[in-house]
Amino acid sequence: MSAPATQSQAASSATPLFEAQGVTVTFGGLTAVKDISLKVRPGEIVGLIGPNGAGKTTLFNALTGFVTPSSGRVLLSGRDITKLPPQARARLGMARTFQVERPFEDLSVLENVLVAAFLRHSGRKAEDSAYAVLERVGLADRAAQPASELNLARRRRLELAKVLALEPKMLFLDESIAGLNPPAQAEMVGLIRELAASGLGIVMVEHIMHVIMGLSNHVICMAFGELLAEGDPETVAHHPDVIRAYLGEDDD
Numbered sequence: 001m002s003a004p005a006t007q008s009q010a011a012s013s014a015t016p017l018f019e020a021q022g023v024t025v026t027f028g029g030l031t032a033v034k035d036i037s038l039k040v041r042p043g044e045i046v047g048l049i050g051p052n053g054a055g056k057t058t059l060f061n062a063l064t065g066f067v068t069p070s071s072g073r074v075l076l077s078g079r080d081i082t083k084l085p086p087q088a089r090a091r092l093g094m095a096r097t098f099q100v101e102r103p104f105e106d107l108s109v110l111e112n113v114l115v116a117a118f119l120r121h122s123g124r125k126a127e128d129s130a131y132a133v134l135e136r137v138g139l140a141d142r143a144a145q146p147a148s149e150l151n152l153a154r155r156r157r158l159e160l161a162k163v164l165a166l167e168p169k170m171l172f173l174d175e176s177i178a179g180l181n182p183p184a185q186a187e188m189v190g191l192i193r194e195l196a197a198s199g200l201g202i203v204m205v206e207h208i209m210h211v212i213m214g215l216s217n218h219v220i221c222m223a224f225g226e227l228l229a230e231g232d233p234e235t236v237a238h239h240p241d242v243i244r245a246y247l248g249e250d251d252d
């Protein structure tokens with residue numbers, strides 16, 4: 001840590017891993033997301049919060065290529081990917097989970113992960129990679145079990161395993177924790193922390209306030225499509241506009 005940064009290290013830390021610049025999304029006359037910007041560096045977790053209908057999912061979709069912004073830019077390692085579809089972004093190292101996990105129910109846990117692992121590797125290497133990912137998420141002992149037999153907590157971890165098998169640099173997590181019981185929440189929180197510590201950049205949408213505040217390095221709060229407040233969790237949690245926006249909302 002004490003050695004001076006080389007020029008290339010300095011350059012790479014100057015360019016965020018992922019960046020959104022003034023992203024706006026309109027549906028007909030409705031502006032669902034207005035002029036939102038964010039940066040994510042390797043190992044950093046950015047949390048998106050906001051009351052229902054604030055535009056979080058729409059922003060998330062715009063960041064991951066499922067919706068095209070009406071204006072603004074999305075960059076991965078400095079490269080403009082605004083117009084790239086999700087599959088092309090996946091090849092460049094971006095992966096997302098979905099709010100409702102959709103495994104291939106009839107396939108085993110391992111086979112589900114293999115489907116993704118084969119997009120990166122072939123033959124034995126893909127199998128080794130899939131096993132390694134199952135170890136990482138704590139599902140190795142369930143490898144042979146049909147996905148349909150997993151409980152919700154394990155289905156969430158399988159969803160995560162499938163995206164990790166794509167070997168992303170940037171991970172987008174859409175409510176991976178909501179709906180889980182407290183022990184399963186704690187497990188998922190630990191897992192997400194480990195993923196960030198291993199150098200992944202993470203953007204997460206989550207309704208459970210104490211979870212997102214505990215995990216995020218930087219929090220962005222939206223309301224009516226616009227930025228309401230951003231900063232470290234403490235600052236955002238105490239921001240009067242954020243408190244006002246959440247009055248009457250039962251977040252957890």
Ligand SMILES: Nc1ncnc2c1ncn2[C@@H]1O[C@H](COP(=O)(O)OP(=O)(O)OP(=O)(O)O)[C@@H](O)[C@H]1O
Binds near residue numbers: 030032051
């Ligand atoms: N495909 C679409 N067509 C038209 N309007 C849409 C579309 N998707 C979202 N909207 C509208 O955009 C606004 C933002 O919705 P969005 O789902 O992004 O909010 P959210 O913060 O994710 O809400 P929640 O927390 O309830 O999931 C809402 O008014 C919604 O009705």
